[in-house]
Amino acid sequence: DGGITQSPKYLFRKEGQNVTLSCEQNLNHDAMYWYRQDPGQGLRLIYYSQIVNDFQKGDIAEGYSVSREKKESFPLTVTSAQKNPTAFYLCASKGQGNTGELFFGEGSRLTVL
């Protein structure tokens, strides 16, 4: 079945460590997104990519990095520079045009110990 796969679902890290969250899609979508959600809050855009080898900062990109070497993959690295990384991270993808829905993964919950 087509969809978006995020891994791991739960992740714990120590302060000062980088961690990479995986996002893979087999929907042949051009655009991919990373959002952060804090408890009781909405989704805030970290990075997005409209095509392979291109990505743009969202509203809260500081302390995060991404790559888009393949259409199917859009990994997010949470670096040690991110001061408050504990959150729920959601990856999404979308086809061409400004209509139509975003398809979301099931999310990755990162906890910094």
Place this chain on the structure above:
Amino acid sequence: AQKITQTQPGMFVQEKEAVTLDCTYDTSDPSYGLFWYKQPSSGEMIFLIYQGSYDQQNATEGRYSLNFQKARKSANLVISASQLGDSAMYFCAMMRGSNYKLTFGKGTLLTVNP
């Protein structure tokens, strides 16, 4: 900068009644799209309905309809005949023009009472 405002942090509705969740937006771009998503406690995001800025009619999807008032820049979600399973967070979102950036509001927590 585009902005989405959901003024209702929480809403309560009786089962089988209708409920309206408010959403206002701010953009100067004539071409944009408006979305509503549902997020149950399990965390997944479920797409509900879409409205394009040039659409002449309000969007409808089953029990969901979008009350689109372009001049007022509002895109309220109406859920008819509420069910217990409708209890969830609801998010309004906007995508502007050819920019693929999708911005979300802070959400409304809907509780359906039996």
